[in-house]
Amino acid sequence: MPRRTPPDRRESILTAARTEFAARGYAGTRMEDVAARVGISKATLYLQFADKAALFRELVDWMLATRLPAALPPEMESAPPAAQLAALVRFGAGQLAQPEIAFLPRLVIGEGGNFPEMARTYHDRAVSRILTLVENIVARGVASGEFRQVDPHLAARSVAGALLLGALWKTVFEPVGAEPVEMEALAESHLDVVLNGLLAGVRE
Numbered sequence: 001m002p003r004r005t006p007p008d009r010r011e012s013i014l015t016a017a018r019t020e021f022a023a024r025g026y027a028g029t030r031m032e033d034v035a036a037r038v039g040i041s042k043a044t045l046y047l048q049f050a051d052k053a054a055l056f057r058e059l060v061d062w063m064l065a066t067r068l069p070a071a072l073p074p075e076m077e078s079a080p081p082a083a084q085l086a087a088l089v090r091f092g093a094g095q096l097a098q099p100e101i102a103f104l105p106r107l108v109i110g111e112g113g114n115f116p117e118m119a120r121t122y123h124d125r126a127v128s129r130i131l132t133l134v135e136n137i138v139a140r141g142v143a144s145g146e147f148r149q150v151d152p153h154l155a156a157r158s159v160a161g162a163l164l165l166g167a168l169w170k171t172v173f174e175p176v177g178a179e180p181v182e183m184e185a186l187a188e189s190h191l192d193v194v195l196n197g198l199l200a201g202v203r204e
Helices: 007-028 031-038 042-048 052-070 081-096 099-111 116-144 152-176 183-198
Strands: none
Touching: 007 031, 007 042, 007 052, 007 099, 031 042, 031 052, 052 099, 052 116, 081 099, 081 116, 081 152, 081 183, 099 116, 099 152, 116 152, 152 183
């Protein structure tokens, strides 16, 4: 079994892995390059992570564990669903404006067909958790009467769609000359469309 990694070394390894995956993609990332970036041997790295797939799983878990709690801080727990949804969309846009986060959707879309286990990891450990969070907010809004009678499952995917496009735009299209998109402005425009579509009484 892989040995338990000291917290400081674990963070160094995961930071190095994030840099390698972002720069080289999944196929191009090698365990020895991650080890070299940290300053340890490949054998030492394999004592901590069985293979590249295990390293990627740990990376996704670490990135969510260190960032997702800030999406809805404790003071937002009793806020109305519309306020929670707005906070979550703004948080997501801010995160996806950062290259060290935005590379993940690009990587999964670009290489998921060749590495289905990698795509499954990202779906099960990240995408599903985030969509469930959005879905629960929408469901509470529907139940309270703040939101119209919409399908929370589908609405959550609509909410996430614009942010995913923004991340892909910044990592795929902007580097080849497409007009830049400001994620903060995109979030506000998206919220205007989403909330005006969800709020009860707006369309009646």
